[in-house]
Amino acid sequence: MSLRQTLASLPRDARDTLFLLAVIAWVIAPQAGHLPLWTSALAAGLLLWRGWLAWTARPLPHRWVLLALLALAVGATLVTHRTILGREAGVALVVVLLALKTLEARARRDALVIFFLGFFTMLSNFFFSQSLPTAVAMLIALLGLLTALVNAHMPVGRPPLAQSLRTAGTMALLGAPIMLALFVLFPRMAPLWGMPGDTLSARSGLSGSMQVGSIAQLALDDSVALRVRFEGPGNAAPPQSQLYFRGPVLSQFDGREWQATTLPGALNWSGRMAPPADLQVQGEPVRYAVTLEPQKRPWLMVLDATPDKPTLTGMGAFMTPELQWLSTRPLTDVVRYSAVSxxxxxxxxxxxxxxxRALTDLPPGFNPRTLALAQELRASPAVASGGTLALIDAALQRLRTGGYQYTLEPGVYGEHTADEFWFDRKAGFCEHIASAFVVLMRAAGAPARIVTGYQGGERNPVDGYWTVRQSDAHAWAEVWAPERGWVRVDPTGAVSPGRIGQFQRLQAPRGVLGEAMGAMISPGMAQRLRATWEALNNHWNQWVLNYTQSRQLDLLKALGFESPSWQDLVRALAGLVGAAALIGALWTLWERRQHDPWLRLLAQVRQRLARAGLTLPDSTPPRTLAAQARAHFGPSADALCAWLLQWEQSRYAPGSASTTHLAALRRQLRTLRWP
Structure with a gap:
């Protein structure tokens, strides 16, 4: 017997329970990566246990067993999160409660509690992710829960799940206009919840500090960090070699790790940073809009250099003396802002x-050979006469001609990271190169620091946005020169010019799945599919996640409001919902009075008979219709006559007229053989 036949032979209670358990598993599954391992394992075990009880028709466990499991879940939550309140602890507890509730579903009231717990758990998925895949998965979960809810309100017979699904889909479609109105007009408010060591392998990305030499292998992370749309004719962007998105500036070094340093007096009592020293801009500005993915950091990624505050809705922003722009709170959602650089x-x-002078300091006892190299370069005639700029050129020339390599697998460095890079390994990725370069500059007496951020990007041909990925995270140097100020130097470009100019990335080794996909799909097709998917995600970010209150007010202005406010939004929403409710009530009243579904079904039969050559008045009762059809078509109309008599009995017999009987008659009519 096949699985489908086995499921069809199960009692209705068992079938409905298994369907509901599958829906609950679908709701919980996206949260597995955010929940403690014990929570996911316990919920999965409880759902499998309940499914086995339904499959084998065994009784539900005793209430004391459930109380013991509940106490265990609460205790484990307290041990893991130190509380049962808050987002992480609350969601973990709700997931376990939902799974436990399925083991005591003995009455209809218990089933309703399960449904509403399921809806709440479904919504809690958006606490962790508001991405397009999450939204699609939760839409499927919504249809599943509605199907189970509709099915629970059909206590008689064995209605097929497909019928309940059609009803649930109709309900969702009818509610879609109200959902759209709530999305467009409901006043936008601040989020209702808040967000509260490296190993020998790591993934590329941006960090607030840089530990040099502790990573043996770097895997390229291709996830999107930000998207940029440049303004102007054809959305033309600057050359890729100029696309430096500035992040944290690292100036404090302990021999192993670079960290940012807050300069004294930079932050005043108003919470705003003092303006950077002597920032002078020239040439044509670059105007662009950035869509920044959540990073749980306050960094606003903008191109060098941005003198004016980016246009940011809902939060403040300020610039540090190192030209880095920061928001007044960590960015836990997708953020969109405009800037001029x-x-x-x-x-x-x-x-x-x-x-x-403090930016020439180095920790004592580290990198003695690099210190000697710095003195050698400083003493050379070209550097002695040319100063800091000549020192920079000499170091870059050594990188170009000394056999240095840009690689994702440099191995683990020892105590003297700069010495190993300059004299032993001669290989590393951008952090090794930038760190060794800055140590050399400082050893030679030139103030220097490391700047981290993103460099480059690629244009999506589908929507025209430039995509900057975590694999584009980069580290470069800034060296101070008299009469010039800070000079950007990218030593990685001297080792691997394609990394900066033509923007040729190293590729991380592909696994077995990647090799199999590469054999099935051509690189061009894979690139087009990726561009299309990312453009779709970008539209989701732009029009859904970034639908802010300012856009709502702009919509009201377009509708004729002179100076709209959030009160106007509430009034417009209330009027629209009230009008929709009134229209729905009037339609329902008219439908009940004028369009009885039983009579509509009988009218379909009369129309079919008319097309077959038997035309009868609309007032002909079903029993007369059956007699006329038998007289006109003979024995070939026996099935139709039986259906008409069954319709009469189902419609007029006391207590028999129900939606279940009506649905059964509709199905029979679709399979009926006409004379």
Whole structure:
């Protein structure tokens, strides 16, 4: 016997229970990556246990067993999260409660509790992700829960799940306009919840610090970090070699790790940063809009250099003296902002200061050979006469001609990371190169620091947006020169010019699945599919996740409101919902009075008979219709006559007229052989 036949032979209670358990598993599954392992394992075990009880028709466990499991779940939540309140602890507890509730579903009231717990758990998925795949998965979950709810309200007979699914789909479609109105007009508010060590392998991405030499292998993370749309004719972007999106600036070094340093006096009592020293911009500005993915950091990624505050809705922003723009709170959702940058700029003091001299400090006892190399370069005639700029050129020339390599697998460095890079390994990715370069500059007496961020990007041919990925995370150097200020130097470009200019990325090794997909799909097709999918995600971010209150008010302005406010949004929403409710009530009243579904079904039979050559008045009762059809068509109308008599009995017999009988008659009519 096949699985389908086995499921069809199960009692209705068992079939409906298994369907509901499958829907609950679908609702819980996306949260497995955010829940503690014990929570996912316990929920899966409880659902499998309940499914086995339904399959084998065994009784439900005793209430004391459930109380013991509940106490265990609460205790484990307290041990894991130190509380049962808050987002993570609350969601974990709700998931376990939902699974436990399925083991005591003895009455209709218990089933309703399961349904509403399922709806709440479905919504809690959006606490962790508002992506398009999550939304699609939860839409499927919504239809599944509605199907189970509709099916629970059909207590008589064995209605097929397909019928309940059609009813649930109709309900969802009828509710879609109200859902759209709520999305468009419901006043946008701040989020109702908040967000509260490296190993020998890591994934590329941006971090607030940089630990050099502790990563043996770097895997390229192709997830999207930000999307950029440039303004102007054809959305033309600057050359890729100029696309430096500035992030944290690292100036404090302990021999192994680079960290950002907050400069004294940078932050005043108003919470705003002092303006950077002597920022001068020139040339044509670059105007663009950024869609930044959630990063749980306050960094606003903008191109070098951006003198004016990015246009950001709902939060403040300020600039540090190192030209980095920060928001006033961590970015836990997709954020969209506009900015104006000047690729040609100068910044920093023109003469040496105490703060600049502090940027020549190095920890004692580290990298003795690099210190000796720095003195050798400083003593050369070209550097002695040319100063800091000549020192930079000499170091870059050594990188170009010294056999250095840009690689994702440099191995683990020892204590003297700069020495190993310059003299032993001669291989690394951008953090090794930038760190060794800055150590060399400082050893030679030139103030220097590391700037991290993203470099480059690729244009999506589908929507015209530039996509910057985590694999584009980059580290470069800034060296201070008298009369010039801070000078950007990208030593990685000297080792691997394609990394900066033509933007040729190293490729991480593909696994077995990647090799199999590469054999099935051509690279061009895979690239087009990827571009289409990312464009679709970008539209979701732009029009759904970034539908802010300012866009709502712009919509009201387009509808004729002179100076709209959130009160106007509430009034417009209330009026629209009230009008929809009134129209729905009037339609229902008219439908009940004028269009009895039983009479509509009988009218379909009369129309079919008329097409077959037997035309009868609309007032002909079903018994007369059966007699006329038998007289006109003979024995070939016996099935139709039996159906008409069954319709009469189902419609007029006391207590028999129900939606279940009506649905059964509709199915029989579709399979009926006509004379």
């Amino acid at each position: 000047y690729p040609q700029f100068r910044h920093g003091p023109q003469r040496s200061t105490a703060q600049l």
